[in-house]
Amino acid sequence: MKKPETTNHKQETENRRFETNAIRNQLERTQYLEHSSPMFLTSSYVFEDAEDMRASFAEEKERNVYSRYSNPNTSEFVEKVCEMEGAEAGFAFASGMAAVFSTFAALLNSGDHILSARSVFGSTHSLYTNFFPKWNIETSFFEVDDLEGLEATIQPNTKIIYAESPTNPGVDVLDLEALGSIAKKHNLIFIVDNCFASPYLQQPIKFGADLVIHSGTKLMDGQGRVLAGVTVGKADMIEKIYRFSRITGPALSPFNAWVLSKSLETLAVRIDRHCENALKLAEFLENHPKVNWVKYPFLKSHPKYELAKKQMKAGGCVVAFEVNGGLQAGRKFFDSIKLLSLSANLGDSRSIVTHPASTTHSKLSEEERKKVGITDGMVRVSVGLEHINDIIADISQALE
Numbered sequence: 001m002k003k004p005e006t007t008n009h010k011q012e013t014e015n016r017r018f019e020t021n022a023i024r025n026q027l028e029r030t031q032y033l034e035h036s037s038p039m040f041l042t043s044s045y046v047f048e049d050a051e052d053m054r055a056s057f058a059e060e061k062e063r064n065v066y067s068r069y070s071n072p073n074t075s076e077f078v079e080k081v082c083e084m085e086g087a088e089a090g091f092a093f094a095s096g097m098a099a100v101f102s103t104f105a106a107l108l109n110s111g112d113h114i115l116s117a118r119s120v121f122g123s124t125h126s127l128y129t130n131f132f133p134k135w136n137i138e139t140s141f142f143e144v145d146d147l148e149g150l151e152a153t154i155q156p157n158t159k160i161i162y163a164e165s166p167t168n169p170g171v172d173v174l175d176l177e178a179l180g181s182i183a184k185k186h187n188l189i190f191i192v193d194n195c196f197a198s199p200y201l202q203q204p205i206k207f208g209a210d211l212v213i214h215s216g217t218k219l220m221d222g223q224g225r226v227l228a229g230v231t232v233g234k235a236d237m238i239e240k241i242y243r244f245s246r247i248t249g250p251a252l253s254p255f256n257a258w259v260l261s262k263s264l265e266t267l268a269v270r271i272d273r274h275c276e277n278a279l280k281l282a283e284f285l286e287n288h289p290k291v292n293w294v295k296y297p298f299l300k301s302h303p304k305y306e307l308a309k310k311q312m313k314a315g316g317c318v319v320a321f322e323v324n325g326g327l328q329a330g331r332k333f334f335d336s337i338k339l340l341s342l343s344a345n346l347g348d349s350r351s352i353v354t355h356p357a358s359t360t361h362s363k364l365s366e367e368e369r370k371k372v373g374i375t376d377g378m379v380r381v382s383v384g385l386e387h388i389n390d391i392i393a394d395i396s397q398a399l400e
């Protein structure tokens with residue numbers, strides 16, 4: 001789908017900054033002169049006459065026909081994300097996984113092959129191993145530290161290189177520019193799930209990504225209210241994704257899109273604070289005697305610190321660490337937490353602690369978990385927006 005023309009482009013957007021566009025790219029005002037974009041809870045739209053009806057269905061005009069295809073609120077949300085990511089076009093989905101699945105499904109044929117980083121979101125991993133084989137789509141995995149070996153694993157039927165950075169839950173950082181140039185050299189589609197960074201911290205298209213996927217459920221909404229997903233990038237690829245999705249029906253609801261457009265208005269200020277809090281927590285944990293190791297992209301001890309600095313504006317909201325004492329100590333830590341939430345989500349204003357081995361990555365075998373660095377004593381903290389002293393105090397008492 002082309003960029004919707006419904007948004008307010010009265011003022012040149014070219015020279016405006018990220019924060020300004022996030023707020024000022026909004027729907028054209030209606031006759032009521034509302035200040036904040038209204039919600040369009042309508043499943044369909046009317047035609048002016050027989051000719052309008054024919055031309056609309058023939059897609060001779062770009063207009064809203066039915067909300068499975070497009071809706072003003074989803075268009076507003078997509079437009080904001082396109083602007084943030086520097087993308088030509090996009091499509092919004094009911095969840096991050098709907099975006100991941102529909103993107104693959106629209107672009108791949110039976111017999112195609114995916115080259116994916118081994119460290120990916122658990123459900124994406126499940127698609128590769130439990131569902132895509134049904135349609136004769138094969139996946140092989142590369143290690144985050146072995147990009148040199150990657151070219152040798154490209155097959156004649158390879159179509160897509162897929163990666164996340166930083167990764168979940170190990171917060172490894174992948175060299176997006178290196179991946180982008182390998183993809184370009186071999187004429188492959190390079191897709192980045194940018195959920196952990198958000199477009200405020202990292203724009204993968206700058207490093208050669210063709211498509212960028214987000215779970216809007218995480219940092220984009222940032223307040224744990226709605227599920228959403230979005231894919232943005234090259235217009236010809238988005239067109240295929242749009243054709244597929246308009247028929248299969250994974251579209252984002254207008255209500256959720258409206259919530260997300262509001263959420264994006266505060267993305268920059270929220271993420272600044274998420275990152276400030278996360279870095280302080282990581283520094284605290286680094287000096288704690290009961291902690292074996294801490295990983296956070298903007299800690300100097302992170303193996304990819306320099307790369308993270310090059311690719312990202314700040315380190316993100318997720319800190320990973322290992323409690324010493326393995327599973328027993330890990331369980332005790334979770335049982336002692338008082339303020340933070342024990343939940344599987346992330347990127348929320350509420351800080352969340354998760355035990356990846358028994359939750360998000362429990363479907364992986366122990367060996368697969370080991371390969372992506374998930375140990376039994378590993379804790380993933382999604383650092384929220386509470387006062388940092390309260391976050392540290394809770395983690396500190398739980399470690400004792």
Ligand SMILES: *Cc1c(COP(=O)(O)O)cnc(C)c1O
Binds near residue numbers: 096164195215227229
């Ligand atoms: C949560 C998540 C997804 C899936 O998003 P949903 O909105 O839960 O469907 C995909 N990728 C990453 C990295 C995620 O964290």
